[in-house]
Amino acid sequence: MCGIVGQFHFRGATTPGEAARDRERVHRMRDAIAHRGPDDAGLWQSEDGRVVLGHRRLSIVDLSPAGHQPMANEDGAVQIVFNGEIYNHAELRQRLRLDDRHRFRSRSDTEVIVHLYEERQAEVVNALDGMFAFAVWDAARRQLVLARDRMGKKPLYYVVAGGRLLFASEIKALLAHPEVARRLDLVALDQYLTFSNVPEPRTLFEGIRKLPAGHTLICDERGELTIARYWSPLDGPAWGAPAHRGEAVERVRGLLHDAVKKRLMSDVPVGAFLSGGVDSSTNVALMSALMATPLQTFTIEFTGFGPAENFHDVPYARQVAAMFGCRHTEVQVTAAEAVRYVPEMVEHQDEPLGDPACLPMHFVSRAARQAGITVVLVGEGSDEVFCGYPDFARLYQTYHGRWSQLMKLPAWARRAVRRGAELARAPAGRVDVLRRAAEGEPLYLGLDVVFFDWEKDALYTPAGKAALPRRAADTVAAYYDEIATRRPGADFSQQMSYVELRNRLPELLLMRVDKFSMQHSLEARAPFLDPALTSYALSLPAAYKIDGERTKAVLKDAARAWLPEDVIERKKQGFRVPLPAWLRGELAGWAEDLLRRSPLQKLGLIDFDHVLALWRRHRDGQADHSFDLWCLINLSGWYEQWFSP
Secondary structure, eight states, X not given: OEEEEEEEEOSSOOOHHHHHHHHHHHHHHHHTTGGGOBSEEEEEEOTTSOEEEEEEEOOOSOOSGGGXXXXXXXTSSEEEEEEEEETTHHHHHHHHHTSTTOOOOOSOHHHHHHHHHHHHGGGGGGGOOEEEEEEEEETTTTEEEEEEOTTOOSOOEEEEETTEEEEESSHHHHHTSTTOOOOBOHHHHHHHHHHSSOOTTOOSBTTOEEOOTTEEEEEOTTOOEEEEEOOOTTOSSOOOOOSSHHHHHHHHHHHHHHHHHHTTOOSSOEEEEOOSSHHHHHHHHXXXXXXXXXXXXXXXXXXXXXXXXXXXXHXXXXXXXXXXXXXXXEEEEOHHHHHXXXXXXXXXXXXXXXXXXXXXXXXXXXXXXXXTOOEEEOOTTHHHHHTOSHHHHHHHHHIIIIIXXXXXXXXXXXXXXXXXXXXXXXXXXXXXXXXXXXXXXXXXXXXXXXXXXHHHHHHBOHHHHHHSOOOTHHHHHHHHHHHHHHOTTOOHHHHHHHHHHHTHIIIIIHXXXXXXXXXXXXXXXXXXXXXXXXXXXHHSOGGGXXXXXXXXXXXXXXXXXXXXXXXXXXOOOOSOOOHHHHHHTTTHHHHHHHHHTOGGGGGTOBOHHHHHHHHHHHHTTSSOOHHHHHXXXXXXXXXXXXXXX
């Protein structure tokens, strides 16, 4: 796992002086993300000076100097910087060795990509099983090729500025280049205030883009960009229910076993994050069976809260760790530690992530690295592909009940129902559902919606309402259109999962995992997001995943091969944080000060009188606005970090 940066100066020839400046600028970009690769650093520049590639290395496979990057093929015509892991690299290497044209100098997976690129060019991505972001300079074709893995586990950002295509693993590296301006993207701002993240391809920095998951980008010597999708979870054979339930259970069991097994590939110590729930416990059970030494596991505990307050997983994780003989670490986090870290958190996010679980992700990642672990397995993705969230079961029932009846009405009747609910002062959430039905918007926008459009009427100033689009739902509508076109028989559970796979999972949850594990030079691997497992789980109809209020049914049935009933059926808790209490207690002073002096007020887009009213209601215990406030606090801290003088 590493950090990559680089540039392609496509606008004409460069002078020796310009080439030297470009090399120094990319050098600064590279070292802005030194935390991603503390073991080695490299830089390569083409003879004409127009291409510069930089790399920071976290050594995982082939720890020798032979794994140094940037790395080239035999004649130097192909140069690569690579971030990630290719789990099938040994198999690919064996095939390539049969061809006398390829000579290997290392055991690294990076060198496999180099030689495979010689044969397949940008199509190389179709052969790679792993998580990755990489850039290849192809001297023969005078083009730079960027790629991001299928699920979006590894981020890759780019910007066109000053006649250059610049790319990096993190935004802060791009901002280290003097040609990259810092301007706020207003469309992205509205999206963030809806989804608590910014969907691809935008970022909150105008002009800086994310390469979407499962896509490649090719920049030719004229500076023309060609962006193409090479994989989607909607690909593959026709969907259909298995012949019987047992077939689905066995298939999930086999795919999950294989997904965990391949992710143990490493020349450094491997551990696991453990909550005691079915997802992380399944990882631990399989890892323990496949490893020759006791597994190291890590759990977060927030001090000052009892079991009844449900803010820690310690008893459950302790039970599972003992069951499998793990070397277990319980990481205690105090409110004081959180207060000290939160200001620093903003910088590591690059752009705000509204998920409070960024806090425990930081602390547990730090503890794992301090314990000598370099690779961990995590449980992300299970709830999205197996419909594990309670909201999925509730909304599935709503969709096939009241929503379907409502959508049978003509548009004028739906509008009349909405107006009647408003006059009757119905709960705001119900009114918004009726508004969406009246306007033809989807029922489900995503799990972590912060402010619906009707809430933005109070949140935005008149200037904000004029400047900000308030059409974030259009982003989600595009996902529904895509699955309706590609998989016209998809049921509502599959549609909700696909919405999560397109936005919240890659651009919030996986961003959270990447940013806060790599902050500590720790590589995190997610078996539940193995593409084969994800595609199969998505293809299963709701009956295999939602059984009344029981979620993740087929996964839980599969896990019976490894775990006891009380672990499998434990009520879902999630990666929770005592944020409501902290914002009324230890974090209150810092949070209120930041909101009151927020530099965002100068933009005149957000009504901070309304924000402070939300704050007072939360502080006084009249309502729980902790999630809304946390997103605004993150946004204010981010803007202060990157835009204030």
